[in-house]
Amino acid sequence: MGRCAPGSGCAGPRAGGRLCRRGPRQITSPVRFSTPAPAAAWAAKRGGGGVSAAERLRGERLHLTAKGHFAPGSVGDAKATEETMARRGAGTPFLLRLSLLLLLRPGGTLGCASVAVGSPVVPLGSAVTASCTIQSELCRGLEQGKVWITWMLDNEPVAGSQHRGPGGTEVSNLTLPQFNRTQAKLWCWVEWNGTKQRIGMAEIRAGYPPAKPFNLSCILDLSNYGLTCQWEQGADSHLPTSVALKCAGSRAQAVTGCTPQGGRSRCTVPRRLLQLYRQMEIWVSATNALGTTESEHLCIDPMDVAKLDPPALQSIQSIPFQTDCVALAWEVTRSNAHMELQCELRYRAPEDPAWAVVTGIVGQAGKMQHCGFLFGTQYRFQMRCRRSSAQGYWSEWSPGRNYTTHEKAPMGKLDAWWSARPAGAGGRLEVQLRWKAPRPREANGRVLGYCVTLSPRKRGRDPPTVCNTTHTQCNFSAPAGTRRVYLSAYNAAGESAPTEVILLERKGQPLAGLRAVPRGERSLWVCWEAPPTPVAAYVLEWQRVSSEPGRCSACWQMERDGATTAVLIRDGIEPFQRYNISVYPLYKDTIGVPVHTAAYSKQKAPSYAPKLYLKSISKSDAELCWDPVPVEMQNGFITSYTIFWANSTAEVSSATVNPSLSSFVIRKLKPSTLYKVHIMASTAAGSTNGTSLTLVTMVLDDIEIQFLFLTLGLIFVLLILLLICFQKNGRVKQQFWPSVPDPANSSLGKWVPAELQQEPLQLPGVREPGLATISTVAVLERASGKQPSAWGKEPSAETAGTFPAVPQPYVRQEGPGTPGRGRAAAEPCQGLGGSGETVQYAQVVGDGYKGQQHAPPRLYLRSNSTQPLLLDPSPSPKPYENLWFHGAPPHGCPGDGAFSEELPATFPLLQGLRIGGAEELHDCRAF
Secondary structure, three states: OOOOOOOOOOOOOOOOOOOOEEEOOOOEEEOOOOOHHHHHHHHHEEEEEEEEHHHHHOOOOOOOOOOOOOOOOOOHHHHHHHHHHHHHHHOOHHHHHHHHHHHOOOOOOOOOOOEEEEOOOOEEOEEEEEEEEEEEHHHHOOOOOOOOEEEEEOOOEEOOOEEEEEHHEEEEEEEEEOOOOEEEEEEEEEEOOOOEEEEEEEEEEEEEOOOOOEEEEEEOOOOOOEEEHHHOOOOOOOOOOOEEEEEEEOOOOEEEEEEOOOOEEEEEEEEEEEEEOOEEEEEEEEEEEEEEEEEEEEEEEOOOOOOOEOOOOEEEEEEOOOOOOOEEEEEEOOOOOOOEEEEEEEEEEOOOOOOEEEEEEEEOOOOOEEOOOOOOEEEEEEEEEEOOOOOOOOOOOOOOOEEOOOOOOOOOOOOEEEEEEOOOOHOEEEEEEOOOOOOOOHHHEEEEEEEOOOOOEEEOOOOOOOEEOOOEEEEEEEEEOOOOOEEEEEEEOOEOOOEEOOOEEEEEEEOEEEEEEEEEEEEEEEEEOOOOOOOOOOEEEEOOOOOOOOOOOOEEEEEOOOOEEEEOOOOOHHHOEEEEEEEEEEEEOOOEOOOOEEEEEEOOOOOOOOEEEEEEOOOEEEEEEEOOOOOOHHOOOEEEEEEEEOOOOEEEEEEEEEEOOOOEEEEEOOOOOEEEEEEEEOOOOOEEEEEEEEOOOOOHHHHHHHHHHHHHHHHHHHHHHHHHHHHOOHHHHHOOOOOOOOOHHOOOHHOHHHHHHHHHHHOOOOOOOOOEEEEEEEEEEEOOOOOOOOOOOOHHHOOOOOOOOOOOOOOEEOOOOOOOOOOOOOOOOOOOOOOOOOEEEEEEEEEEEOOOOOOOEEEEEEEEEOOOOOOHHHHOOOOOOOOHEEEEEOOOOOOOEEEEEEHHHOOOOHHHOOOOOOOOOOOOOOO
């Protein structure tokens, strides 16, 4: 055991872990240093060249608390240190470990260092001073060598000033000019022989003096007569603060009434500390290390702040009948029976927004009457009381009690509005009558229904009723010329006086102006300019606009003040819906023409944009159309439509379209180009884009396409006309398409004998020519009695005008006696000077073939006459040879000449030639 240094001022014998005080706020800390230098050197020599003991002990620090105790200053800490050293090196000599263990045990060294601060608790933001003193002669191993002292505030180094003090001490002073932490630890470190050691610590706290409590109030509970007080604590002081509720009687000393628990701001003073029916002083006291603060003192009589039990309502009834008064009876609890009480009554109908309160009721009476209630209305009643001699606390409201007052016949006039139109050819009038339900003060109970008549009710008889309904509208038919109807309401107590409704014509002067602006999401403020003529009242009518006609019914209200020029309408108003509003001025003898407007209580972007359709397209223009957005989906007034179009190169263009239009033509487009188009619908509150439409412009316009088709059509028509001309005009046709008949398939083939058809044409030495075309067959007739001239001679005068004689025909028609022959039997002739019988002639004209050069047509003549027609002795065309003149005539008619039966093969086209009318040649017989 050690003793205190002279002048240390210890309060008692110093034990191993206690603090020694050097003044009221100084903390002195005894220190045990780590291994002394001689012991370390000795341990190093014994270590045999291993790690030095000083290095092994480096970092093993001793910690001091604010009271000066060693942190490892216990047997358990010494064991922990020994275990740590054992883990660091199992080869440490046993004697070295034993010496370190002895030095680290409590009381192993004298106190040689101390840390002192000016004050452990300071105001937040003030300066802090501290000093650390080391007595070298008391610290073994520090007698020689320089000692350095450093400071750490928590984990942050701070700089201090070191100097040598009296008696060989080392002193370091530290000043913190502004301490802004609520709590921190200040450490003193010593550095010697390359080793740093914590040798002392002081804990510093900073904060504020306690805040002043306020809003102190107390209430006396009559069940146990405890006085419960509550208050509000001020700002946090950041320091431990003790709070107590103090109380003092008129002649007694102040005592602590109660102490709040768990940081709460309320506590209860027991009955034994209270003085009832006397004034007491009560306050709250808050204390911390920097001072004490008290709240305002409250001087009260505990009974003045007593909270009474609520009274109980016993009965409620209406008195007398047909009045608006009720009588109430109640009773108070036994604990309050000896007190003079002041009570309040409150009541409210279900539709009332607030309670109606009746004050000044004397509690001891137990009965009261009150008037002003509505007839046939349910009310809820409650009552509360307090001491009348003090402004104390009211009791809780009593349990509620419901009561319905008695009914009375409805009173007042009903607000009515109507519309009428003729009902066809019957002379009747269709009337729609609407009215407002009477206000509660006029209904006098629950209205059971409404009655509409065409004449007022007279004594002794009831008028005919056209409508009896529980609704607030009625449609009925009235005779033409009806100008008045009568409306009344009735309940269980009776019927109201009838309200006269005059069916006036709507031809009066209209309003000068009308507008409507939103006042909220579910209301509209309607303003108008009054007409010059005085107005008795106004009727406002509004209806939600719908795309389905007749879906929404109209709402209306009447303003009986003719000077009103603005009204707020709320009934049926919803946001994002359009409403048509009409205002009718009501004059004395007519109704004004209505003025209309449309309004929204709130707008937003349309729900969707319209869908685009392609109406027509050309190479540079595209006409688009769309269906308007339904009114329910517009969500506001459509201010514009904007159409955007872009091509494949991202060239974007746009155009704004008036909202009243439903089509638009995009111009100046590029031909044969793909475009993407979409539309955007906008309101004052936002815009919405529609879906995209893809279109491709055309290569040609419609006019160009029509012109192209017209040109092609004209060309086609011309070609058809040319073909028709070629078909109809043989001469033109022969120029381009000469007729080359097929002999085998020709109709001439059937006139040729079968034997001849089977015999091939064989003319050796003669070149096969092309087929000749027979274009003309002419039959010539000679007048009877004329004689042809001799063959080879000129015709005589008497034979002028007759046909010339021709040789024997090239094709002879066989008679019945010679079938299959290629010769034709002529009629019996008289020879060259024969009789004047009719002579048949045939002329065959042949043209060239397609591809041949144009040549004069060949002429072939045939006749049964013996008179030659041609002067040319050889009329046969080249390259054929006319064998007629080279052979002897066969047997037959005289004058036939030599004719070979093989001649017809020379002219294949003449084999089937048949002269029309040959059947009439009856005077030529066959040989």
